Structure formats: structure tokens, C-alpha cells
Amino acid sequence: MTEIVGVGFVKASKTYYFDPEGKEYKMGELVIVETARGLEMGHISIENRKVEDSEIVAPLKKIERHATKADxxxxxxxxxxxxxxxxxxxxxxxxxxxxxxxxxxxxxxxxxxxxxxxxxxxxxxxxxxxxxxxxxxxxxxxxxxxGVRDEARMLGGIGICGRPFCCSRWLHDFQPVSIKMAKQQNLSLNPSKISGSCGRLMCCLNFENKTYQELRKGMPNEGEQVVTPDGPGKVTAVNLFEGSVNVRLFEKSKDKDAKETPLSQEVRTYFKQEVRRTDKKSHKKSRNEQNNVDPETMKELEKLTRD
Structure with missing residues (x-):
């Protein structure tokens, strides 16, 4: 365990650890520290505490002094x-x-x-x-x-949610954000709806991604064929939060030459535990149908993930 204090800066939302050298520092006190950019004035954002050595990037720099009136x-x-x-x-x-x-x-x-x-x-x-x-x-x-993300963090602004940019208020580090996250959350793959003011995919796509990953485990996709207690059918809608799917059952076709088996008009709802997925081929096919995006839009979406 190593004793540290956390120092924050006006232009960086991240808190950096410094060596207090046995001195006590109070929240909000202004201090002068040496960083990669030279001497800077920061504020104490974490008071003296001990943290695991694994959390520290050695060697810890020391605090030069408390900020004076001259500073x-x-x-x-x-x-x-x-x-x-x-x-x-x-x-x-x-x-x-x-x-x-x-x-x-x-x-x-x-x-x-x-x-x-x-x-x-x-x-x-x-x-x-x-x-x-x-x-x-x-x-x-x-x-x-x-990069454009750092530019947005530095300049600040209001997002489409009506709140200040997360990156300029509280988000410490930029995490990778991908188009797959938008697909996972059934969001529209319209670049104007899933990109932020910086022109890249919105950081908030990552906030609930783990929850959606957990909810999607074992769940069929729209268009996928499943077996229900009432017989085989095709998934028409998925409700991740309820853990249920809407299914239209297959009907016996009167036309022997019909290429596709007709579906009933009735939509039935089943919970995830009540349905069984058929095979991987239909699973892959349904995913491809669900994520069908024209090539031009896909190129534009790919640009959003680049810095």
C-alpha cells in the first residue's frame, strides 16, 4: 500500500496521483505540481489515502508546494x-x-x-x-x-440529451466505442442519431453496453426461427428488459409448391426459457438481415469510430 493524494486540473477531468511526502492535504486546496507540460496549478480532489501498488504508475511525482498568492x-x-x-x-x-x-x-x-x-x-x-x-x-x-474527442472535451458544450458533454464534466478516459454497441442496443444505425458533436460515436453507447450484453445472452434475434411449446415459429420482436420474444407460428401450407412456410397472423409472447433456438445458420442469417445497412451508410459509420 502507498499513500497518495489526488490532484485534478481545470483542463483535464482525470485525477492524477502524487506523493504527499507525509504532509496532510485537504480537499480543494490549490497546489503546484510538475507534469509532462511543466509546472501547473491543480486542486486536491482526493485527500490523503492509501491505495494498492497496482493502482499506481511509478514513480510518483511529488507536490512542489501549496499555491501562493503570487501563483x-x-x-x-x-x-x-x-x-x-x-x-x-x-x-x-x-x-x-x-x-x-x-x-x-x-x-x-x-x-x-x-x-x-x-x-x-x-x-x-x-x-x-x-x-x-x-x-x-x-x-x-x-x-x-x-483528436476531435479531446477538442470536444476542451471546448465543452451541450449534447443531444440536453446535458453538458460527459467528457468535459466527469468522464476520465475515453473508452472504445463501436457500431456493434449500437446494434446490440437496437439503435438506429443513422450516423446523425448515434454520433456526438465531435463527429464520433457517442460515448454513452458504452455506458449500458455490458447490461445489454447480459440481457442478450441466450436471446434469439428478430427473424430467427425458434421452437416454442406450441410449435416452431419465427421471432418478430425482442423485449430484452422483459426477457421475452414475440413469435408468429408456422402454419401448414395448402400449396405444396410454396417455397416458404406461411406464418400465422396471431403473435404470441414467450419468455426466453420457453423457446429453443434451432440452428446456427438461421441465427447468423437473422443477424445479417437485422443489421442490413447500405454500403454508403456503413462507410460513414466506420469513419465515426476513427480518431
Whole structure:
């Protein structure tokens, strides 16, 4: 077991562990810590506690100090300089005719470096831009390319649910999201309905996915042939939450030359335990019919999973 404190940052919803070195820290206290971006000011989000060594990425960095009045003044000054720094950078980007979108700018707490965050479709050769910016600001310059998901997290906004983006409020890490999750939940495979403002599949598709996986175990799909206590039939609808399926039973055909066995007009409801799936071939066929999507839409859906 190792003693840690958790530190959070304004531009990152994730909490990072630091070594308190035996000192006691209270929730909300402002501290100065060293990160990959340099010295930053953060807040204590987890008070002193012991965690398993397996939860720690060694070595733990130490907290430099409590934030002073001078640090707070410098932080406010950096915030005030942010807008002008972005204007300068945007002008330089236009001058160099680079296909990149500036998202944000951030000064380190000691004022030794300014970081510019940008998004772009591919790799950008910004070496000349860095030289130009360094000559203007006379400090270290870092340009960091971020994905569209990180851009949405950084800028924030309101989702189609009417609430602030999960990524900008509480979601610590981005988890993989796939089209299979949308299919699993019987959602429309319309890209405009299952993609977020970032243009990728909505993160919330992953929130209930495990529940749907458990509910789907042993359940037939729409269009699948099953055997019921009243005879064989075809599934017309599936209710995962009730654990039941609607089935239309096969009827004896009067036409001997008929290629397909007719279905009764009556729809009967059975629980999962009452029906037996027939064979894997009909199972695969029903899944393919259920997930039938035109090629153009499928290409568009595949793009949504890329960062």
C-alpha cells in the first residue's frame, strides 16, 4: 500500500496521483505540481489515502508546494494573456497556410512555456510556425495535436440529451466505442442519431453496453426461427428488459409448391426459457438481415469510430 493524494486540473477531468511526502492535504486546496507540460496549478480532489501498488504508475511525482498568492496572480495573468496568444497564433497559421484548427492556448504557471492545442485531419509540418511563434513570444513553444474527442472535451458544450458533454464534466478516459454497441442496443444505425458533436460515436453507447450484453445472452434475434411449446415459429420482436420474444407460428401450407412456410397472423409472447433456438445458420442469417445497412451508410459509420 502507498499513500497518495489526488490532484485534478481545470483542463483535464482525470485525477492524477502524487506523493504527499507525509504532509496532510485537504480537499480543494490549490497546489503546484510538475507534469509532462511543466509546472501547473491543480486542486486536491482526493485527500490523503492509501491505495494498492497496482493502482499506481511509478514513480510518483511529488507536490512542489501549496499555491501562493503570487501563483494565483500569475495564473490569472496567464488566463488574461490566453486570448491574445491565440490571436497571434491564428494569424501565424494563416500566414503559413497550414490546414490546422487552433483549439486553445495555455501558459505554464512559471511563464516559461506556452502550449497551443490544435486539431487537424493529418500530420502537420509546423516547424516553421514554431520558429515564428518562438521569435514573437520569446519563450518555449509547444504545439500539441489533439483528436476531435479531446477538442470536444476542451471546448465543452451541450449534447443531444440536453446535458453538458460527459467528457468535459466527469468522464476520465475515453473508452472504445463501436457500431456493434449500437446494434446490440437496437439503435438506429443513422450516423446523425448515434454520433456526438465531435463527429464520433457517442460515448454513452458504452455506458449500458455490458447490461445489454447480459440481457442478450441466450436471446434469439428478430427473424430467427425458434421452437416454442406450441410449435416452431419465427421471432418478430425482442423485449430484452422483459426477457421475452414475440413469435408468429408456422402454419401448414395448402400449396405444396410454396417455397416458404406461411406464418400465422396471431403473435404470441414467450419468455426466453420457453423457446429453443434451432440452428446456427438461421441465427447468423437473422443477424445479417437485422443489421442490413447500405454500403454508403456503413462507410460513414466506420469513419465515426476513427480518431
Amino acid at each position: 494565483l496572480a500569475k495564473y490569472r495573468e496567464n488566463l488574461n494573456k490566453r486570448e491574445s496568444a491565440m490571436k497571434v497564433c491564428e494569424e501565424k497559421i494563416r500566414n503559413h497556410k497550414l490546414e490546422m484548427k487552433l483549439v486553445d492556448a495555455e501558459y505554464t504557471i512559471d511563464g516559461s512555456k506556452v502550449i497551443f492545442y490544435f486539431s487537424a485531419e493529418g500530420r502537420i509540418d509546423f516547424r516553421e510556425l514554431v520558429k515564428d511563434l518562438a521569435a514573437h513570444f520569446r519563450m518555449r513553444i509547444e504545439l500539441r495535436q489533439i
